[in-house]
Amino acid sequence: MKTRLGRENPFAVAAFASPALLLFVLFVVLPMLLAAGATMTNHRLMSPEPTRYVGLDNYRRLLALNVAVVEPVRDAQGAAVRDEEGVRYPTWRQVRKDKPALEGYRPAFQIDIGESRVVLAATDPLFYRSLINTFLFAALVLPLQCGVALGLAILVNQKIRGRVFFRTVYFAPVVTSMVVASIVWAFMLNTDRGMLNELLRGLLHDPNAGPDWLGDSRYALPAIALMSAWQGAGFQMLVFLAGLQSISHELYEAATLMGANAWQRFVHVTLPGLRNTIIFVLVSTTLLAFGLFTQVDVMTSGGPLDSTTTVVYHAVRSGFKEQDVGYGSTITLVFFVIVLALSALQRMLVSKGDAK
């Protein structure tokens, strides 16, 4: 019997497609479905107690937010008491005693409006802290890494001797593992004798210049962003390079004939020509930035003062180190929804740009 034209034998198709598809189902799709189920339970990795259905408890614990307006401590005349640090406020313990609804809540962040202090309290303030840190990291690393990558690509695209060598040099950090890169940088970011601080001291002629990069909560996340951009920029450089090479030479020649200078050629020929490449690079860098884990685990363990704890780090700590799989899966799933929403948002912005 002859098989129908244009249709392949289903057994042959299955033989070719099924190994990879089975593995995808088993190790990507199934874990996601199981995660969705696990968020409704108190499942622990190694526990003598049977797993119990807890409904939306994990989501409540993760997401619950409460606003408390804290009035300053007042003296007999009703004026706010001040000390050397400014207006004095009652401690969180005292606030909670007055408001039973705040049981289990801890401050996540606060702003002072006039004399009163508005506190946003959460049952898991570390989640909100790590969410802010993750966005902050993305906001730091995205322009830095993509900007550097575009600059490198333009340099490497020049017709100049040794460009293949330079391309290899700029790419070398990408093939260095993140763990090794983190360890080497931890040494170079050392406060007293690290390379970066020595350089700063030389430039500023100040023997005391240079921050405690990884030990100061203001600098730890920017330092990790700097190091991550160094490690990753080479990859985006290659992608930009391909984009640059696909822009036709005639466009540049025409622009030059019309009297455009180098900057005008960059703005009116290069950037529009790179549109799709830029979108691809921005999306992939965002996804990488949101997965921030290794650098944090090796360099700072989430510290100092939780300033480098990210969503993934928090999820791994809960789900693996504390063996609370139900809660860790909940963080994971909420994180996934955020990533999906961001990609959808980027896609929307892109299609808007198309319509223009």
Next chain:
Amino acid sequence: MNVKMSRTLRDIALFIGMSAIGIVFIAPLLFMFVSSFKSDNAIFADLNKLSAYLPSAEWSMRNYTSVFEKSDLPSFLLNSTLIAALVVVGGIIINSMLAFSIARMRWRGRNLVLALVVAMVIVPFEVIAIPLLSLVAKLPWPAIEHGQLVMHTGWFNSLHVQVIPFLANAFCVFLFYQFFRDIPPELDEAAKMDGAGPWTVYARIIMPNSGPVIATAAIVLFISAWNQYLWPIMVIQGEAFRPVQPGIQQFFGRTNSWGQIMAYASVITLPVLAVFLAFQRQFVASVAGTGIKG
């Protein structure tokens, strides 16, 4: 003449600029390699000098010999090599077969499968890690004990837990698909006319003509397998099946000799750098290719 002069000047300026940037990019790695041959005292003495990045007079292999004596680095290297080799070989076969079926066979639903594979590229592994952990804790694995076949539950502390979940790789399927799609149809149609089955077409015609994409997939799979960190720290306790990246992290926490740490780092970085340098051309070409179309 004047134009030529200004071109030369421009080229010199460019060259100097690119070298300066190159130094920034290579300095940490040079520092790592150079320090691995120095004593700790020499490392600290040279730190704020140029010699921190240059070969010095008194080099020794002492850091390397101590690292190999003091840690289980040889066993970790063997584990990582086995894991990477299995992931590369298995991954190339499995992913190219799926890509072949999508690009070169006609069946209903193949466009949907392709769309799902592309969608899976954006799922970060970090999202899967925790749920995958509780899944592999329940999976069975056969073993032969006292001449009898027994089923163990849980995939922890093994090589296969570090290999099997990483064989199917959406990015690789996509790479292969793009390449296979652009191979001229005449190439396998003639063979099909002669009665060759899909396996013959795949093994004798398509794969032998896919050198560049196989090299790229090999590099992608090798680098990701060799650099695995999050997953092994979750599924491997003890040292028997530990690979190199968690190995160095643990060594980093245990020793205070920077020379030895840098020797360790150099040992586990060199193989990847070597693979990259060997396959540079293919690698660059295909990373570039995916970027435009993605």
